[in-house]
Amino acid sequence: MVSIEGVKFQYDAAGPVLSFPNFSCAQGDRMLLLGNSGAGKTTLLHLLCGLLTPTSGRLTVGSKSLHTSTDRELDRWRGAEVGVIFQQAHFVQSLTVRENLALPHQLTTGRIPEDLEAKMDDMLDRLGIGHRAGARPHELSVGEQQRASIARALLHKPKVMFADEPTSALDDESAAAVMDILDREAADATLVVVTHDQRLKDRYAACVTLNPQRP
Amino acid sequence: MTLGVTTQALRNLQAKPLQTALSLALLAFGVGMVSLMLLTEKQVNDAFERNIKDIDLVLGAKGSPLQLILANVYHIDAPTGNISLEAAQKVVKHPYIASGIPLAYGDNHEGYRIVGTDMGYVEHYGAELADGGWWDKTFDVTLGAKVAEATGLTLGDTFFSAHGLTDQTDIHTNRTFTVVGVMEPSGTVVDQLILTSIQSIWDVHAHDGEEVDPSTREITAMLLKKRNPLAVLTIPNKLRDTNMQVALPAIEVNRMTQQFGLGTAALRAIAMLIMALSFASIFISVLDNIRARRHELALMRTMGGTPRTLYTLLLVEGGLLSAGGTLLGLVLSRVAMVVLSAFVEQQFHYSLGAMMPLPGELALAAAAVAVGLVASAIPAQRTLRLDISKTLSEA
Numbered sequence: 294m295v296s297i298e299g300v301k302f303q304y305d306a307a308g309p310v311l312s313f314p315n316f317s318c319a320q321g322d323r324m325l326l327l328g329n330s331g332a333g334k335t336t337l338l339h340l341l342c343g344l345l346t347p348t349s350g351r352l353t354v355g356s357k358s359l360h361t362s363t364d365r366e367l368d369r370w371r372g373a374e375v376g377v378i379f380q381q382a383h384f385v386q387s388l389t390v391r392e393n394l395a396l397p398h399q400l401t402t403g404r405i406p407e408d409l410e411a412k413m414d415d416m417l418d419r420l421g422i423g424h425r426a427g428a429r430p431h432e433l434s435v436g437e438q439q440r441a442s443i444a445r446a447l448l449h450k451p452k453v454m455f456a457d458e459p460t461s462a463l464d465d466e467s468a469a470a471v472m473d474i475l476d477r478e479a480a481d482a483t484l485v486v487v488t489h490d491q492r493l494k495d496r497y498a499a500c501v502t503l504n505p506q507r508p
Numbered sequence: 509m510t511l512g513v514t515t516q517a518l519r520n521l522q523a524k525p526l527q528t529a530l531s532l533a534l535l536a537f538g539v540g541m542v543s544l545m546l547l548t549e550k551q552v553n554d555a556f557e558r559n560i561k562d563i564d565l566v567l568g569a570k571g572s573p574l575q576l577i578l579a580n581v582y583h584i585d586a587p588t589g590n591i592s593l594e595a596a597q598k599v600v601k602h603p604y605i606a607s608g609i610p611l612a613y614g615d616n617h618e619g620y621r622i623v624g625t626d627m628g629y630v631e632h633y634g635a636e637l638a639d640g641g642w643w644d645k646t647f648d649v650t651l652g653a654k655v656a657e658a659t660g661l662t663l664g665d666t667f668f669s670a671h672g673l674t675d676q677t678d679i680h681t682n683r684t685f686t687v688v689g690v691m692e693p694s695g696t697v698v699d700q701l702i703l704t705s706i707q708s709i710w711d712v713h714a715h716d717g718e719e720v721d722p723s724t725r726e727i728t729a730m731l732l733k734k735r736n737p738l739a740v741l742t743i744p745n746k747l748r749d750t751n752m753q754v755a756l757p758a759i760e761v762n763r764m765t766q767q768f769g770l771g772t773a774a775l776r777a778i779a780m781l782i783m784a785l786s787f788a789s790i791f792i793s794v795l796d797n798i799r800a801r802r803h804e805l806a807l808m809r810t811m812g813g814t815p816r817t818l819y820t821l822l823l824v825e826g827g828l829l830s831a832g833g834t835l836l837g838l839v840l841s842r843v844a845m846v847v848l849s850a851f852v853e854q855q856f857h858y859s860l861g862a863m864m865p866l867p868g869e870l871a872l873a874a875a876a877v878a879v880g881l882v883a884s885a886i887p888a889q890r891t892l893r894l895d896i897s898k899t900l901s902e903a
Binding site for chain 1: 808817900
């Protein structure tokens, strides 16, 4: 589940205080966080991932109370329970697509399970980029990078998936295809999509619109 | 699939081949230079030590004392001239002198000196026979191991000597030397000499039927062992009004190595400068990596990597660079040593062979790796303060 309550955030003491609406989302549900540019979407996503610490309020994701956790606990939690798809797909450029997909396991557990490669191949085949497994990230097209990034976020079966603007750079057909993949592959996870893409506003029943709120 | 920190670090280094090659080359060059100097110093000092071995004084014709030592102890320079055998024997009989070994030479065969001496010389260096026997009759010779190997001469072979120490043009065809023995390698100057009796040296230069007054017989030098330490003060005084001098090998070699020392100190300073540049290169390389890969590093934090994970990764990259450069430098110094050895062998018939790591080199390697680690540890600290959210938002 994802729950935020009275969450406020301030980048620096002199800066504005961002205030976010309360909402919650049960395990396995889908939710859309919709907002225009400057509404604080990325800030909220980073708060939900534990990359930022709220100035005040309560923030719970899965079993973790983010506002009370240490950095070390959050590092481990992200590796074990969270999958993140960023607006721009980031990869370790010196590693192949296959190795990039295995990296979260290595970072979290210090090893790569023997059955991971089979799961990886299966996942990449389902996403239609099985033939690109040995390629370097810069050799992929933007669409292929997006899919590889989805595969990486899903491979360790996260309890919560966060997707930041997953369709912003895609045409209607590709956008629908990516969302279908997300819905299908993250069927067991709670999925939170942060976007300004109005094409997605009716996709999920749960939708929270973010407006700049500065008390 | 293995994706441990070392594999990741290696992949990152491979991804920047030019930067990696520059850092490796700089460190390898610096370490290689210092290592080569350590190796040559050790080899040269060992060779000097081995051959000085209990020779306290060298008696010879007046001239440069260093030349006297280099010519008669190490056989790498021309002698200062000849001295009277009778006068030299008088010096040997001085109560402060325990013994003397006469040397007479002036000819060579294929660049190897033919030295007339007595068995005292063989015993002094502990030379042993590999085959045949010691020279007995006039014009019998016993070959040093290196001479036998280089010339291919074996027992029973005969040859002419050539006048001079390296020249092959003025050949004494009137006398034939016969090989009667070959020595075992001893690691001393004897290996590169052709030993014979002093009489052979005199006879090869005598005209047919010429009668020589024994009192006019000459030798090149006399290697002296003292009985009393005062010999080093007394004997030079005794020789003041003669054409002879005594030189102290230990002092002359010391003086020479001190002169070499100035040159090697300058070279060492240059090598240290290159090493310092290589550490700066590693520092900049790691710093640049952090800047260029900050999104990757931030991404790794979102996938379970801790600040320590990132710090370790960069430290290992720096460690691999410094260890690789150091190892490459040690290999490079050995390759250079092989080339140098071939040159020294050709010029002076000395081998600079031993390639085992010296304690000084191990200390150098440990220091290079440690400094390399520090050079990467300092910039790597930035990963501990990496603002993940801000970095990811920049993309």
